[in-house]
Every structure is written in structure tokens, then in C-alpha cells.
Amino acid sequence: MHWMDCMATKKHSCSRSMPWWSKETVAVVTGANKGIGFALVRRLAELGLTVVLTARDGRKGMEAVELLRREGLSVAFCRLDISDPPSIAVFVSWLRKEFGGLDILVNNAAVSFNEIDSNSVDHAETVIQTNFFGPKLLIEALLPLFRRSTATSRILNVSSQLGLLNKVRNSALRELLQDEEKLSEDKIKQMVLQFLSQVKDGTWKEEGWPKVWTDYAVSKLALNAYSRWLAKQQEGRGLSVNCFCPGFTRTAMTRGQGSRTADEAAEVGAMLALLPLDKLPTGKFFKWSTPILYSKL
Secondary structure: OOHHHHHOOOOOOOOOOOOOOOOOOEEEEOOOOOHHHHHHHHHHHHOOOEEEEEEOOHHHHHHHHHHHHHOOOOEEEEEOOOOOHHHHHHHHHHHHHHHOOEOEEEEOOOOOOOOOOOOOOOOHHHHHHHHHHHHHHHHHHHHHHEOOOOOOEEEEEEOOHHHOHHHOOOHHHHHHHHOOOOOOHHHHHHHHHHHHHHHHHOOHHHOOOOOOOHHHHHHHHHHHHHHHHHHHHHOOOOEEEEEEEOOOEOOOOOOOOOOEOHHHHHHHHHHHHOOOHHHOOOOOEEEOOEEEOHHHO
16 A cells, blocks of 8 residues: 555555654644634644644634544644744744754645635735735744655645736746845835835836735745745755645635635645655645746746
């Protein structure tokens, strides 16, 4: 039986190829009291990892954990609001005390205030803070806690193809993001601040930003770019960084519309988070399960 066949079952071992992970492997999933995040926690716990479910709302987070525990799954919980730096600090301190470190981080928490057929930027600042700066701050706070074992620690950022370069009509912006040698953390931050400034002065429509769910798309554009930059910085240091687009999935964000279920998205997300070392890339954007070289788009 191939290791991927194991992923398709609830068994924790294979006759030919044992999984690289164990109960000692700690995975953190953000924004996980519902939707794809919740399904990912369930799948990773089924596969035998120690999973930490986090949620901004403590009550809803505990209710989600209790539901999983009634299914016989062992899941830990800690409240975490990734848009709030003090909340991140408390979470990191708790994780260090409870588990000593982590092996896998799945950045799933995100918000959007648009209906499927609308494109308002009224909440652009909140969207950018939650979807880009939040994961970025959490990653920076957790970097010292990754165990960086022989199996390699992993970061999987749940993103969107709405934030790919082919959605950017501004040629100068696209050129900036394509230049892998000159791309920097500061340039990505300046891009985001430029967008927010143009939202405030009302000029954003003429500046070549993505046309669909613009504020959400820009937040994911920045997250994709940061992931690629971070992957390059961490290359050879035992930490892989990739992005995963689950596609049009039926969740609260899509108002229940979509072509896939959260469980289907979680199956692929878990597979990518648990790729064997000899098949584990870094700096890739996965459109569903297909790796795309972000810089070529």
C-alpha cells in the first residue's frame, strides 16, 4: 500500500511505507472552529498527529473541540486571534509551555466581507490585517519553535488563485513581484500599504489591482509573495513553506456555495501538509493538488 493510500483511510500505518509523522508530531491549524480549518483538524487528528485547533472565538473553538473529542479524536485548543499581536504572544507562550514546539503550521484563518457577486473594499484594512499581516506575524513569532527535524517542519498557507500574478493588471506591480532577486519583505509590505492608501483616496480602481474580491485578492497576493520570499529565506534550514488554494469550496465565506466540500478540501490540504520528504517542495503554490511555479504566472 502506498503512503497516499494510507491518507485515504483512517489507519495509521502501512505495510510497505510507514508515515513519517507520529503522535509526537504537533500541527497547529488557525481559524479552525468551522469550514476547511475544522475539517483539516479532524483529518490530521484521524491520521494520528497531535493537533491544536485555534479560533478567535473561545466558546466556538471549545465547542468544535468537544465535537471532535466525542468522535474519539484527541485535539487541543487555544484561543488565537491572528489579527491581534497580544493574542499571538499569549498563544506562542502557551504552545511553548504545553508542547515545547511545533512541526506543522496551517494558516487557514481568513475573512472576506464580499458576497459572491459583489466587490466592496469597505473592510479592506480588516481583510489585509487578518489575511496577510496576521499569518505573517504568527509565522514570525513561531519560527523559533519549529523543531526542524529530519522530516522537515512545514508551513502551509491556505491561499487563493485570486491572488496570483495573472490577476494583476498593473505591469509595474507584476514586475516587482516577479523579480525574485529583488523581492523583499519590505517591498511586499509597501505594496499592501499602497493599496490601502489608494482605497482611502478612492483611486484603487484605476491602479490595476485584481478585479474580483479586490481586498481579499490583494491580501492573498501579498501572502503568496511573502510565502515565496520566506521559502527562499528558509531554504536549507529544515522548514518548507507552500501555499494551497482549495478552490471554490462550500463554506461560510462563500455563503455555502461552491463545487467542493470542506472535507474534500481538507483531504488535499492534509496530503500536502504531510508530503514525504523526498516529494516535499518549498516556495510552491498548489492549485488544488497541482504545484504551480508562482513566478511563472
